[in-house]
Amino acid sequence: MLTRIIPCLVLLTTIQCGEPEPEPSQSDVLADACQDSCLKVLCSGVVDPEGDPNEMCRTSCAERVDAVLADGDACGDAYLRLHECLTAANCDEFQAWLVVEPDRVCTAQETVFASECPNVEVHDEMSAP
Numbered sequence: 001m002l003t004r005i006i007p008c009l010v011l012l013t014t015i016q017c018g019e020p021e022p023e024p025s026q027s028d029v030l031a032d033a034c035q036d037s038c039l040k041v042l043c044s045g046v047v048d049p050e051g052d053p054n055e056m057c058r059t060s061c062a063e064r065v066d067a068v069l070a071d072g073d074a075c076g077d078a079y080l081r082l083h084e085c086l087t088a089a090n091c092d093e094f095q096a097w098l099v100v101e102p103d104r105v106c107t108a109q110e111t112v113f114a115s116e117c118p119n120v121e122v123h124d125e126m127s128a129p
Helices: 002-016 026-044 053-070 073-088 091-098 107-116
Strands: none
Touching (some): 026 053, 026 073, 053 073, 073 107
């Protein structure tokens, strides 16, 4: 009986204790956040992009992430916090943020972003995917 259990335990240990997945790069994390926010523009139904919105967001976000990373780690952190806030917003809140209404969500994160990322326009990136 014990001789049957040991090979099973070895097999389970090998499967469960395999190589851990590598941590995603900061660039990958920022690009994922950007794409989530970029695609959120579509939730209001106001924007009807020509072409594939996923591809447009990928291209736009790749350029945006390069600019953010060029401004340093603090900019990357501020960018991620802003996008996390925007991702949590509902469509109406996001639309209010997009058109820069005075009582919009995420203003604290936006202020930090503007301070840490002086070379990156915050509202420009999400006016349309």
